[in-house]
Amino acid sequence: MQNSEIPASRRGFSVSGLGEIAIRCIDFDAMVRFYRDVVGLEVLAERGTGLVFFGLGNGVEGHTSVLALFAADRNPDLGVARIEGSTLHHLALSLSQADQAAACRFFESERIPYRTEEFAWIGWRGVFLSDPDGNTVELVSAGWPVTP
Incomplete structure (x- = not known):
């Protein structure tokens, strides 16, 4: 097992x-x-x-x-250094649907590129953008898709 x-x-x-x-x-x-x-x-x-x-x-x-x-x-003596070709896929930060929508509005007003993806199998929606080091950051909320 x-x-x-x-x-x-x-x-x-x-x-x-x-x-x-x-x-x-x-x-x-x-x-x-x-x-x-x-x-x-x-x-x-x-x-x-x-x-x-x-x-x-x-x-x-x-x-x-x-x-x-x-x-x-x-603290280079800690032996923890950035690894070229890091295996970090992305980091996800949770927020409410309302805050996620507000984040998208903010990104649009500031012309910050992002993309969205819905994960219907689990009812989540992610908003993805990149930080300055090229890591993918997901702002994720539950309860998607929203049905009016």
Whole structure:
């Protein structure tokens, strides 16, 4: 039996939410501006030069979900460096349908390119755009398609 086939009750735990996404940035300042000014995330903390945490909302049992941006040269001794050809597919941030529609209006007014895709099999709709380092960012909401 593969690990993914083992029910949570047998494993004794299940993942309850997102804790943190950490991105080592090529252009740190542009990435901070993008996630703050375009995506609209609130800065939770700035930890010296080259490290910013954005709050992503309520997490699990008091652990706030965060997006952490690291400058490429921050803490190189940790052995965590940007890997060429990263396997990061995309990161998805959840929001309401109303906020997703507002985001699209904002992107259009600012001429920020994006695309949408509906996932009827699960009832989600994603709005996709790229951050300054070329990572795909999805703003996802549930309850799609909306029927009038």
